[in-house]
Amino acid sequence: MSTCTTVLKLPATAPGVQRTLTIHHYGQPGARPKAYFQAALHADEIPGLLVAQHLLHGLERAQHEGRIIGEVVVVPVANPIGLSQHLNGRLLGRFDFESTGNFNRDFPNLTATVLEQVRGRLTLDPTANVALIRTALRGVLAASNAVRESTVLKRTLLSLAMDADFVFDLHCDGEALLHLYAAQEQRDEATALGAELGAAAILLEEEPGGSPFDQACAGPWRHWRDALAGEGPVPLACFATTVELRGQADVNDGCAALDAAALLRFLQRRGVLAGDPGPLPEPACEATPLDGVDVLTAPAAGVLVYRKALGDRVSAGEAVADLVSLLGEPIGASRTPLRTVTDGLLLTRAIERLVRPGQKFCKIAGQEPLSYRQAGQLLED
Ligand SMILES: [Zn+2]
Incomplete structure (x- = not known):
């Protein structure tokens, strides 16, 4: 050979x-x-x-x-x-x-x-x-x-x-x-x-x-x-x-x-x-559908504190992480729970812990296709 x-x-x-x-x-x-x-x-x-x-x-x-x-x-x-x-x-x-x-x-x-x-x-x-x-x-x-x-x-x-x-x-x-x-x-x-x-x-x-x-x-x-x-x-x-x-x-x-x-x-x-x-x-x-992957997006800037680890099973409506705003809002209002819309496996997390609005930070692989996931636009940037 x-x-x-x-x-x-x-x-x-x-x-x-x-x-x-x-x-x-x-x-x-x-x-x-x-x-x-x-x-x-x-x-x-x-x-x-x-x-x-x-x-x-x-x-x-x-x-x-x-x-x-x-x-x-x-x-x-x-x-x-x-x-x-x-x-x-x-x-x-x-x-x-x-x-x-x-x-x-x-x-x-x-x-x-x-x-x-x-x-x-x-x-x-x-x-x-x-x-x-x-x-x-x-x-x-x-x-x-x-x-x-x-x-x-x-x-x-x-x-x-x-x-x-x-x-x-x-x-x-x-x-x-x-x-x-x-x-x-x-x-x-x-x-x-x-x-x-x-x-x-x-x-x-x-x-x-x-x-x-x-x-x-x-x-x-x-x-x-x-x-x-x-x-x-x-x-x-x-x-x-x-x-x-x-x-x-x-x-x-x-x-x-x-x-x-x-x-x-x-x-x-x-x-x-x-x-x-x-x-x-x-x-x-x-195997699960790619359009069943819930891609979580940060709604605002802040520090991301994960509640869930890689490999955790999560349920629809459950908070995966908290977004902590940093400019002195009253305690309680400064944390926003970020929730998944699917039952699934926490598959990926971003390395960054300081996120910007619109930043995708986590993927949860679920069994069911999600309505917001559109064929032809299933990948990130
Ligand atoms: Zn790559």
Whole structure:
């Protein structure tokens, strides 16, 4: 088996400033199934950077033992632009300082262009149809024009991942339990991965909006399947998931080694790697709808004092935190209880304890869709 490491240059943003993207390849190019991993697209989300190192060690071992059947691509540092953004001594990686916005939004949508190219060319063989669409995808993305550094980065990441069978985008939240985002129609795959990782929540959506990376990889297949239904079978050929590897401070070798081992066992179960993964653990949770996540928002500025801890079960109407105003209001009037509208699991909390009006600070995963949560606007800024 061959392994190679590629270093791609991003456009130089100033004379003497040249960032690069390092990509590790395992297995024969074109071998199937293909898995793709990237870490820290939001740059200042460090747990994935460490998990990627453990993954690389596991893949090196698998390669040494001749156990790589398919192809595995790992981008251990997905956002060198964000990783170089410091302000007043702090790393800030979620938004591009160049004003192109959130690094995990606005990935190109190639659905319509690819559809035009493959229409009338499908057969009754789903495998051949998938290969035809992937070839068209590669061509469309290669022909697209990108100049800005962050746009080139996004197109490069997508070009590495878009023809994969499995895509893992490794993120984290502020303070959080391990959880996944995936498409509603890929519930079984998401549930199996969640069981492997011991995920506390699996959040499923039909249309999150914002074109994040996982959606840009997996979402088009649903459209192609439906739009081409009269011409030939098109399966959902890409399972893509955002894996939230707990909170920003949850960086330790114990968790990272276990997470990487779980991801590698998933690859074994799906035939990317050879070897016995053992029995699949019992799921720690049932999948719930992303539009059932109550996202609590601070109504005013103040200090946030949590009443509930991560992992607590809460009930609709229950106060999760108090917002304490600070300018000398009478005692009693200075505290506002902030309540959830759903029964569910307290899944994430913001790290900040001083909040501003409109700041989202906590997520509670409930079973029932919430009326204020709108398809197409399910992600935060
Ligand atoms: Zn993130």
